[in-house]
Amino acid sequence: MSPVADRPAAPAKTRPAALLVTLCWTTFLVSSAGTAIAPFLLDMARDLDAELAAVGNLVALLSIAWGCMSLTAGTASDRVGRRPILLGGVLTLGAARVGTDRNWSLDTDLQPGP
Numbered sequence: 001m002s003p004v005a006d007r008p009a010a011p012a013k014t015r016p017a018a019l020l021v022t023l024c025w026t027t028f029l030v031s032s033a034g035t036a037i038a039p040f041l042l043d044m045a046r047d048l049d050a051e052l053a054a055v056g057n058l059v060a061l062l063s064i065a066w067g068c069m070s071l072t073a074g075t076a077s078d079r080v081g082r083r084p085i086l087l088g089g090v091l092t093l094g095a096a097r098v099g100t101d102r103n104w105s106l107d108t109d110l111q112p113g114p
Contacts, residue, residue, distance in 0.1 A: 037062075 037044075037059050045055045077085040 041052060041055050041059065044050075045052045048055065073085055073089070
């Protein structure tokens with residue numbers, strides 16, 4: 001036998017600097033995702049033929065809904081596990097996208113039901 005085969009494998013080196021940089025970038029990207037809508041508020045208001053204040057309130061409601069769902073999904077993932085929550089979220093998002101794609105126009109999405 002060779003002497004190299006008798007030695008235990010060396011533990012993998014950790015790179016705390018790379019981990020720190022990755023975490024910092026991830027935190028920046030996640031926090032900036034919520035504010036990326038702000039530069040487009042004027043264009044959205046013009047395209048929707050709505051007041052800027054109304055569009056701003058919709059963005060605020062989006063933030064509130066995001067926070068409530070984060071709290072709900074976090075609690076649920078603590079109880080049932082992270083994998084089922086992530087899988088359910090992806091499947092729900094996919095179903096919502098397919099449902100939106102099947103409509104002929106945006107007006108049918110915004111109209112109240114019968």
